[in-house]
Amino acid sequence: MVRVVLADDEAAVRAGVRVILSADPAIEVVAEAGDGHALIESVRAHRPDVALVDIRMPRLDGLTATAELRTVAPGTAVLIMTTFGSDAYISRALGDGAAGFLLKTGDPREFSLGVRAVAEGGAYLSPMVAARVIRTLSGDHLARTVAAGERVAVLTPRERDVLALVGLGLSNAEIARRLHLAEGSVKTYTSTILGRLGVSNRVQAAVIAHDAGLVPRE
Template identity: 85%
Template sequence: MVRVVLADDEAVVRAGVRMILSADPEIEVVAEAADGRELVEAVRAHRPDVALVDIRMPRLDGLAATAELRAVAPATAVLIMTTFGQDSYISRALADGATGFLLKTGDPREFLLGVRAVAGGGAYLSPSVAARVIRELTGDELTRTTTARDRVAVLTGREREVLALIGAGLSNAEIARRLHLAEGSVKTYTSTILGRLGVRNRVQAAVIAHDARLVRRE
């Protein structure tokens, strides 16, 4: 069972997201929060697998709350709910420890995909958000002088397959099942991929996968 704390200052949004998540019998919303301070306390109390966090909230915004959660509950994955008007927050959210981004007004299925992905240790980038993440990272985390396809070219065929599935938001266990590999082998491939691409985490690897057009867009 994936346990989730849901944080948004609008009750109607929380109700809608809770309804979406309830469609999966393996996901349980264990607590809700209307602001960032409530979120931190709820995570401290419930130790969920995932914190699903809106950015703009009173008392303590979602970004500041994410930074606190890294210290309070490092095992809890943070999935950020964003909007098209919040591009400038993406770099800070990454730096603060978020491992996924989805669009609040996007396909409801993305909430299920995103929660499952980050709960399994993966990263999730909504296809609608991926291009914005790429733009935010360009010039800082990603090399300015080479293209994503140039960087992916150093990978073996199997490593590119694994990278594509990381970009699609699959966890190690899901990648292992998809490619008929042991989960330990997927972890090894992932570590090698991060090293060869020169990135620090799965979110940045997922960005490259999207930019190199390895991830199929529905």
């Protein structure tokens, strides 16, 4: 069962998202919060697998709360939700350690898909958000390829294998099956990879994997 804390300052929105998530028998909303401070306290109390967080909240906004949750509860994956899909929001959310980003105006099924993906150690970007990221990264491809190649050069062959599968968006469990490793070993590899690449989350690592040409074609 994937345990979720849901944070949005609008009670009607929380009720709607709860209904959507409740339709998935593998997901349980264990607490709700109406602002960033309440979110952090709820995460401390419940230690959920996923925090589903709105960007615009009173007292403490969702992006600032996301950055704080990296210290308070590093085992809780943060999935950002918003009606605003600006590049600045997306960039900051991922930079602050969010594992995914979805739009409230998108397909309702994305809530369950996103929660499941980040709970399993993967990353999730709403298709509309992914399109923005791709457009942002489309410029100066050669320079990015060279820079990414230099960054992955510090990794061991096994770490590069793991990074390549992170680039495919696979969860830790899926990577473990592919590489015949224990899931705990994959978690350790992933943590080491993030540190050596100097990035804070799997989405950023996946971008480097693609730029470096490590991602196999499926």
